[in-house]
Amino acid sequence: MQRSPLVFALQLLVTLLAAAFLVVPALTSILAGLTVNYFQGVRSGLTLDWVAQVWGLYAPTILRSIVLALGTLAVTLVIGVPAAWALARKPGRMSRLVEEVVTLPVAIPGLALALALILAYGGIREFRASILFILVGHVLYTLPFMLRSVMAVLAAVDVRTLEEGAASLGASPWQRFIQVVVPNARPGILAGALMVVTLSIGEFNLTWMLHTPLTQTLPVGLADSYASMRLEIASAYTLVFFIMIVPLLIAIQMMGGERAAKTRK
C-alpha cells in the first residue's frame, strides 16, 4: 500500500515518544536502585547495597505480599471456577445479573470498597488486625477477573456440547465438571490466575486502607518508602517489585493480555 512518508514519520515519532514515556522512568528507577549515588550518576559506581538494605527493612512486606497473592489465588480458584461454570452453562438474565453484581467491585473505586469493609467489619478486632481482612478485599477485587477469564474460555470451547457428550457416556455431573469442564477451561483458569496474582501483588487502593502496621504489604511499603526514604532505596524497592511483577506481566502478555483490561488504580 502506498502511504505518505510524512504521516508515517509523525506516527513513528508519537509511538516512540509514548514508548519512551512508559519505559524510560522504569529503567531510570532500576538504574537508581543499583547506583551508589543517583545524584552523581552511574559514575559513582554500581552496588547491590540498596537492595540489601531494602531486604533488611522490608523483607516481611515482600513475603506477606507473596503469601497474600497465593491465598487470594486459592480462594478465587475455589469460589470462582465452579461459579464460572455454573454461570456459563445457563446464559440468561439471572446469570447476567449475578455476573453484574459480582463485577461491580471492579467498577467502584477501591477506596469506597475499603471504607465499606471497615465500617462493616472494622469493629471485629481480631479480623481487622489480621491479614485475612486484606485477603477479603483482594478476593473481592480479583474475583471478577477469574470469573470472566474462565467464562470466556467456557463459551469459546462450547463446553455445553462436551458435557452433553460426557453425559451421554454416563458421566455424573461432578465427574463432568472435574474431567471435562476443568481441563477444557485450563487456559482461562491459567490466564485468570496470572491476573489475580499480578493484581493482588500490586494492589494498593484497598490495601492502604485495610492494612495495620503489622499487616503491611509490598505496595504499602513502597508508598512508605516513596514518602520517607532516599531515592536509591525507593528505587531499589521498586526494582524488587519489578522483579516480582514483570515476569507475571510478560506471561500475561504472552497469553494474549487483551482480557486484562479494566483494572483500577
Add this chain to the structure above:
Amino acid sequence: MSNNHTPGAAITLVGCAKTFADGTRALEPLDLAIAPGETLVLLGPSGCGKTTTLRIIAGLESPDAGGKVLFDGADVTRLPIEKRNVGMVFQSYALFPNMSVVENVAYGLRVRGVAKAERLARAGEVLEMMRIDALADRRIDQLSGGQRQRVALARALAVRPRVILLDEPLTALDAALREHLRAEIDGLLRRLAITAIYVTHDQAEALALGDRIVVMRHGAIAQIGTPREIYFRPADDFVAGFVGVTNRLEGAVRGGRFETAAGALAVEAADRAAATLAFRPETAQLCVAAGSGLRFRVDQVHFQGARQRVLLSAADGSRIVLEAAAEVVLSAGDEVGIALDPSRIALV
C-alpha cells in the same frame, strides 16, 4: 440509464512485477492488454499472483520499478487508487457498517462533493438497476449475503468507474446463490459494456463470465485465451488440470497410432517414444469392448440423475473418468471400450 454511458477504459500492463518487502516474489514481469468493455478473468490457485495483478491495476499495490500501468494509454502507475476512478468489489464486500445501504452506495459521490440530493438520486438509480431499491435504508447487518453482494456491486458502479475490479466476489456465497448471481453479473457487465477484471479460483465462474481468461500460476501467465480455447486446447498440463477434469493416458506414438496399455488409437502425429493423450470426460463415448481400440474395466459408477459418472481403469491400472447417459446400465467389473472424437483430444 445514465450509468450505461460510462465508456470502458483500455488497460495495459507493461512489465509489471511485484516483490514484497519480505522478498517474496508475487509476480513475475507481466504484460497484459485488456480491451475496452472486455471482461477479463484472472484464474488460478491461491498464491498464483491473480489478486496481486488486480491490486496493481487498482492502485492498491505499486509494481516494482520498471512496471507500468496504462489506462487508455495514459500512465497511471504513480496515481493512487483514489484518483484512478475504478470500482472495486471485495471478497468480504467491505461494506461500511456505520452507513446504511444507500449511504454506502452514495459514498463515492459524497467524497467527490456531489450535492446530497443528486447523489441520493443517483444512488437510488443504481439500487433500482440492481433491484435492491427496497433495501435502501437497511443497515448492513440486516442484509443477507446475496444482498450484500449486490450492494457492493452497486456501490462500485455508482461512481461510473472506467473499470470495475472484482476480487472473488462470489466466493463467500453458497453454491446455488453463486450460480444465480454469476448469471446476473454476467448480464450486467454485458449491458453496461464496462471494462471488467474478475479474479476467481473457480473455473466454472471463469468459463461462464470471461470474454478471455488468464490462467496464472506461480506469479506468471500460464495461458491467455477465450474460455473455449482454455477448455479444449489447454496450453499445458497445469491449465488442463486446473480447468475441469482431464483424463490422461501415457503411451507412445508409432506409425500414426497412439499405443497405450488400454489399446491403440489412430492419431495424426509423428512418432514419439513418450506421449500423453489428454481428453475431457464428456468427449469420450462408451461403446462395446469388442469394437473399440481402447479397452477398460468399470471400477465404480456414480449415478447423478440425468448423467452418470463412470470410473474406469486400463490393464496397467491407469484410471480415467467419463460421463455417460443414465440409461446405459453398467456395473463394476464390466468390460467396456471408449471412442474419442479426434478433434477434441490433445496429444502432449
Add this chain to the structure above:
Amino acid sequence: MTGPSAPPDRSLINTTHSQPFLPPAEAKAMPSADRLARLFLLPLGLFVLAFFLLPMVRLVAVAGAGPNGAWEYLALITNARHFGTLIATLVLSAATTAVTLAIGVVVALFLGRNRFPGQSALVAMLTLPLAFPGVVVGFMVILLAGRQGLIGGLTQQMGMGRLVFAYSMAGLLAGYVYFSLPRVLVTLLAAVEKLDPALEEAARSLGASRAQVLRDVILPGIAPSLMASGAIAFATAMGAFGTAFTLATRIDVLAMTIYTEFTLNANFASAAALSIALGLITWGVLAATRNLSGDRVAAAG
C-alpha cells in the same frame, strides 16, 4: 382458559408420552447438574453478600447517619470546597481520557497497519506497564518530573531552568495517562487489527482521501473500542488513589478528599457519602458506555 392449570386430558397425554421416550439417565442427569450448579454458586453468593453487599448497605447507612443526615449525600454539590474538588477531578479525568485516546489512536493505527522489525518489542514495551499499581506510577512521574527528574535535567541543560511538575495537576495528568495508556492501547490495537483492511481500500477505491478514510471508516470502525477504553480511562482517573497519594499531597482530587475526611478528620459520614457519589459516577460511566458500545457492536454485526 389460560390459567395455570392445564386441561386434565393434555397433562395426561404429556405424562404418558414423556416417560417411555426419555432415556432415564438423561431425564435425571440435567436436574442433578442444576443442583450442582446451585451448590457451586453458593460460596460466591455468600462471599459477595457478606463482603460486598452488606458493607455497601452499611456505607449508605453511615453516610446518612452523620450530623447532616441525608443531606450529606448532596455535600458534593452544596459544599463549595467539595464541589470545587469534584469539578477539578472531572476536568482532570476528561483531560486524561482525551490525551490517552489521542495518543492511543495514533499509536494503534501505526502499529496495527505497519509491519517492521522490532515491532513486537515495541508493542511489548508499550503494554508492559499494564498492571503497574498507581503508587508505582506516581514514583515513575517523580523520576520523570520530580525535583531530580529527567525532564528537569533536560530543561536545565537547555538553559530553561529546572522544570518540575510532578506534584501539580500536570504531574497527576502524566501519571493517569501513564496508568491508562497501556490498557487503552491493548484495546485499540485489537480493534484496529480486527478492522477489515478492505474497508479502507474500498473507501479509497471510491475516491476518499486519507483524512476522509479516517473520518468515515476507521474512527467509526473502532468507535466501540474508543468508547469502552475511554470510559475505563475516565473511571480509573476519577477514582485513582495510589497515584494521587504519591503525588497529590497538595492537590484536591476526590480520592484524596475522601481519604483525608476519613483518616484525618474522622468524618465518616462525609467520607462515606463522597465514596458513594464517586462510586456511582465511575460505575455509571462504565455501565452507560458499555451499553452504548454494546449496541454499536451489535449494529456493526
